[in-house]
Amino acid sequence: MPAKIPATVVTGFLGAGKTTLIRHMLAHAEGKRIALIINEFGDLGVDGDILKGCGDETCREDDIMELSNGCICCTVADDFIPTMEKLLAREDAPDHIVIETSGLALPQPLVQAFNWPEIRTRVTVDGVVTVVDGKAVSEGRFAHSVAAVDAQRKLDENLDHETPLSELFEDQIACADMIVVNKSDLLDEAEASALTGKLKAEARAGVQVIRAAMGALPVDVLLGQGAGAEDDLDARGAPHHHHHDHDDEDDHDDHHHHDHDDFESFTVTRPEITDAKAFAEQVAQVIRAHDILRLKGFAAVTGKPLRLTLQAVGPRVDSYFDRPFGGEEPRETRLVVIGQSGLDRAAIDAALRS
Numbered sequence: 001m002p003a004k005i006p007a008t009v010v011t012g013f014l015g016a017g018k019t020t021l022i023r024h025m026l027a028h029a030e031g032k033r034i035a036l037i038i039n040e041f042g043d044l045g046v047d048g049d050i051l052k053g054c055g056d057e058t059c060r061e062d063d064i065m066e067l068s069n070g071c072i073c074c075t076v077a078d079d080f081i082p083t084m085e086k087l088l089a090r091e092d093a094p095d096h097i098v099i100e101t102s103g104l105a106l107p108q109p110l111v112q113a114f115n116w117p118e119i120r121t122r123v124t125v126d127g128v129v130t131v132v133d134g135k136a137v138s139e140g141r142f143a144h145s146v147a148a149v150d151a152q153r154k155l156d157e158n159l160d161h162e163t164p165l166s167e168l169f170e171d172q173i174a175c176a177d178m179i180v181v182n183k184s185d186l187l188d189e190a191e192a193s194a195l196t197g198k199l200k201a202e203a204r205a206g207v208q209v210i211r212a213a214m215g216a217l218p219v220d221v222l223l224g225q226g227a228g229a230e231d232d233l234d235a236r237g238a239p240h241h242h243h244h245d246h247d248d249e250d251d252h253d254d255h256h257h258h259d260h261d262d263f264e265s266f267t268v269t270r271p272e273i274t275d276a277k278a279f280a281e282q283v284a285q286v287i288r289a290h291d292i293l294r295l296k297g298f299a300a301v302t303g304k305p306l307r308l309t310l311q312a313v314g315p316r317v318d319s320y321f322d323r324p325f326g327g328e329e330p331r332e333t334r335l336v337v338i339g340q341s342g343l344d345r346a347a348i349d350a351a352l353r354s
């Protein structure tokens, strides 16, 4: 029987730097043929677009596959398994498969999907890499008190003090084989080592916690961990028991909860903008006013042939020109907005289009 193809799951909260890390890995793949599967939250396909736009000859467009928008544990049979099978049916099988989960997904259901008979015989989960936004966690912007929450939970089993954010974070940490404290360029030494220590204490025994800036890690560090995670799910914090109201019919295992219901995303479209800097400030203001978790997309700037990529994680907005607009592509501005449920869509839409 041919050896199983190793697959690495890259998980981590919204905006932690998963796409950046993967982009670096593809650009420094050292001859490894890596196929990529992306499961994005929000309907704009920004991550896929950023990766496809990287222009590196080692990452061919047809090596990048996108799963339809949605939670892997709901769409495993209809979407994930067929995508994997398509990939495995190719003549030139990849050396390694990398799967980027949505920033709101739990890694456990995905790892579990590798136990499907069609997949299990041919692929193994080489490792789960959890990317952490070092700056956001240090600032307590989410998962502000994982330890405190844990202590509370231990005191009273009947209480559910968890917010969806800290719950997701805990699940992503519990499933990790390697934790990447990313954005270390924004941390001082004391912050970085405090966070590293805290994460080591929370992770399973022996999990490596490493620092990175812009996800720049050697491919050999990230891949080739040989964890066989699909055989070891129980040790990886089965998702919390938690009721969910995903929809009326409950056709999932009870222990699958559906945090993504607590989040929503929508797209705002507007014509060209005139001033890139002023627009970035406007975006930052809207984010602060409406508690938006993540905003990303592309803008057309009057007089500029290149497309402006906008990326905001919390109130920090990054923007850069990435590539010319394609011939068929409309010169317009499209942004995907992600936040906890209850966003005032009309107000956000108006504020971003003003």
Ligand SMILES: Nc1nc2c(ncn2[C@@H]2O[C@H](COP(=O)(O)OP(=O)(O)OP(=O)(O)O)[C@@H](O)[C@H]2O)c(=O)[nH]1
Pocket (backbone or CB within 6 Å): 012, 013, 014, 015, 016, 017, 018, 019, 020, 021, 047, 102, 103, 104, 182, 183, 184, 185, 186, 212, 213, 214, 215, 294, 311, 312, 313, 318
């Ligand atoms: N300063 C700094 N910024 C970073 C670093 N890594 C990523 N970023 C920026 O953080 C933003 C989000 O990065 P992504 O790689 O898109 O994050 P992601 O986890 O893929 O985001 P989602 O797919 O939305 O969950 C981008 O603006 C990146 O340029 C880092 O190490 N340092």
